[in-house]
Amino acid sequence: MKTFILILFLILSINIRPQDNQFNFNSPDNIRRFADFLFCDRDYLRAALEYERILGISGDDTLRFKIGLSYSCTGKYDYAIKNFSGINYTSFYYDNSKLEILKSNFLMNNFAGLRTYYRNTFLKKVKNFREEGKKLFNFSYLFTDEPLPEEDEFLSPFEMNEREQLTAFYNWKNDPPYKSGAIAGIMSAVIPGSGKMYAGEVSDGIVALLVTGVAAFFAYDNFRAGHTTRAWIFTGLTAFFYGGNVYGSVAAAQVHNAKIKFEYNESVKQYLEENNYYSPEYDFCSEND
Numbered sequence: 001m002k003t004f005i006l007i008l009f010l011i012l013s014i015n016i017r018p019q020d021n022q023f024n025f026n027s028p029d030n031i032r033r034f035a036d037f038l039f040c041d042r043d044y045l046r047a048a049l050e051y052e053r054i055l056g057i058s059g060d061d062t063l064r065f066k067i068g069l070s071y072s073c074t075g076k077y078d079y080a081i082k083n084f085s086g087i088n089y090t091s092f093y094y095d096n097s098k099l100e101i102l103k104s105n106f107l108m109n110n111f112a113g114l115r116t117y118y119r120n121t122f123l124k125k126v127k128n129f130r131e132e133g134k135k136l137f138n139f140s141y142l143f144t145d146e147p148l149p150e151e152d153e154f155l156s157p158f159e160m161n162e163r164e165q166l167t168a169f170y171n172w173k174n175d176p177p178y179k180s181g182a183i184a185g186i187m188s189a190v191i192p193g194s195g196k197m198y199a200g201e202v203s204d205g206i207v208a209l210l211v212t213g214v215a216a217f218f219a220y221d222n223f224r225a226g227h228t229t230r231a232w233i234f235t236g237l238t239a240f241f242y243g244g245n246v247y248g249s250v251a252a253a254q255v256h257n258a259k260i261k262f263e264y265n266e267s268v269k270q271y272l273e274e275n276n277y278y279s280p281e282y283d284f285c286s287e288n289d
Contacts, residue, residue: 028054032063040285044070048079061091066284068100077104095128096282102136111140131157142173142268165271172264179253188249192242195249199256208245215241 035050048070051063068083081104087097102122105114118137126133134157141148148154154170155163179199188195193209196202215238222231 028057035066036284039066039070042073044073045076048074061087061093065091065093065097068097069282072100072104072107075107077108080104089125095126098122098126099129099132102133106136106140109143111144114140139268139272142169143265148174162275169264169268169271176257176260176264178257178260181250181253184249184253185246188246192245193249195246196252199249199252201252201256204248204252208241208248212238212241212245 031050031054035047035054038044038047038050048067051067051070055063055067064083064086068080068087071077071083072080081101084097084100084104087094091097098121102114102118105111105117115137118133122133123130138149138154138157141154148170151167151170155166158166184195184199186195187198188208191209192212193205193207196205196208198205215234219231219234219238222228222234
């Protein structure tokens with residue numbers, strides 16, 4: 001359907017006389033209508049390009065705000081911030097634009113920049129969306145290695161029904177269930193395979209214990225039987241398995257920690273995506289232009 005409309009638009013723009021403004025697809029009003037159609041059809045990049053065609057002619061803050069939203073929806077956050085920053089102080093969308101700048105910095109993972117902008121600009125110049133901005137500000141700490149705020153301060157902007165899950169994220173971040181690589185290595189040095197079990201790789205730990213133990217037994221048994229050559233071969237194998245077991249235990253702890261960090265980040269991101277409460281929605285597509 002969209003392809004048909006685009007083809008029809010091109011045919012009419014070629015065949016209809018420009019002076020007939022009703023069918024002049026190059027007039028600002030018709031370009032804007034076409035851009036609104038693309039915007040509501042979620043063809044955001046082309047919508048932004050169409051809006052930009054008339055920004056200098058009939059430029060207003062609604063156009064610039066829609067351009068910013070379009071770029072934000074396509075992941076072009078630098079362009080989005082540039083347009084949101086151009087919203088006039090007297091505009092209806094001024095406070096919204098500042099919140100969208102916070103959101104763009106958040107989605108860019110520019111958490112340090114977000115916090116600086118929040119303190120220096122958002123708090124001083126924005127009257128609305130203080131709670132929404134504070135939520136983004138606090139959420140940013142969940143993705144960095146900086147110390148978390150006090151728990152009460154962290155939870156303060158959130159509703160009561162949100163706090164149980166956010167407390168879980170806070171505790172997870174504050175005291176993650178990581179495993180120590182040093183402890184895993186020491187454990188496997190004392191009892192082969194125990195470090196891997198400690199890191200959550202129980203089956204690998206049991207295998208490491210059995211393989212190292214069997215190789216050590218054959219080395220001992222061949223020394224006792226006087227088979228020196230075979231005894232030294234099994235001694236070498238025992239040392240190889242023992243060293244690999246210690247190294248593997250340290251690596252297993254590191255893999256465990258990386259998995260915990262990944263699962264934590266994905267859980268927080270999924271929570272944000274599912275709730276989507278940190279930025280208001282705009283009902284432009286129900287407007288009758």
